Amino acid sequence: MMQSSGVRSKFLILVTGMPGAGKTVFSRVASSMGVPVLSMGDVVRSYAAERGLPMNDASLGKISLELREKFGRAVIAERTFERLASIDQGVVVIEGLRNLEELFYFRERASEAYLVAIHASQKTRYERLRKRGRKDDPLKWEEFLERDLRELSVGLGSVIALADIMLVNEGKTEEEFEEECREALQKLLARAEGLR
Numbered sequence: 001m002m003q004s005s006g007v008r009s010k011f012l013i014l015v016t017g018m019p020g021a022g023k024t025v026f027s028r029v030a031s032s033m034g035v036p037v038l039s040m041g042d043v044v045r046s047y048a049a050e051r052g053l054p055m056n057d058a059s060l061g062k063i064s065l066e067l068r069e070k071f072g073r074a075v076i077a078e079r080t081f082e083r084l085a086s087i088d089q090g091v092v093v094i095e096g097l098r099n100l101e102e103l104f105y106f107r108e109r110a111s112e113a114y115l116v117a118i119h120a121s122q123k124t125r126y127e128r129l130r131k132r133g134r135k136d137d138p139l140k141w142e143e144f145l146e147r148d149l150r151e152l153s154v155g156l157g158s159v160i161a162l163a164d165i166m167l168v169n170e171g172k173t174e175e176e177f178e179e180e181c182r183e184a185l186q187k188l189l190a191r192a193e194g195l196r
């Protein structure tokens, strides 16, 4: 695997998609292939934890909005980027981009950046999140719609529109989707290898 200590020489695989689309599945596959993963959601979660703030969906959403208003729209990308310094590998997955400023932030600082968008229909995503039942997952359809609209209003749709690679996670089992993630990652790793 490509090794590199400088944060500016990283080959970044950026992952975006609406809530419940399958970003975590993609990240899990990347981890299993030895590719380190940084989650932008974790940056928000650890910010909330440090301040003893509640970790539910509404609270985390509010915290991200406040952080962006206070420190600029790329703030979560900046804080994620700081964490890159502790990673030796040259190829890193960064999961959870939400707006164009974050995309441009990473693109300007990486030697190479590929944006992967994961798509699934609204109904499918809702059913999956209900089954997942994470602490910050919406249980009611109205809550889910509200979260979708909030994500779109901060600019998520624009990031998805600029994806280099689109993976559709619909009408297939999780195992089938995992296989597609693996294939996409293998191609990206081969590209990174070729650039060395």
Ligand SMILES: Nc1ncnc2c1ncn2[C@@H]1O[C@H](COP(=O)(O)OP(=O)(O)OP(=O)(O)O)[C@@H](O)[C@H]1O
Pocket: 017, 018, 019, 020, 021, 022, 023, 024, 025, 026, 128, 129, 131, 132, 169, 170, 172, 173, 174, 175, 177
């Ligand atoms: N093809 C699939 N078939 C069945 N279940 C799936 C499939 N893909 C993902 N899931 C399940 O759907 C749920 C949502 O997927 P995942 O956690 O990857 O979404 P996400 O994009 O990371 O969501 P969020 O932005 O809310 O973190 C998970 O419980 C996952 O196991």
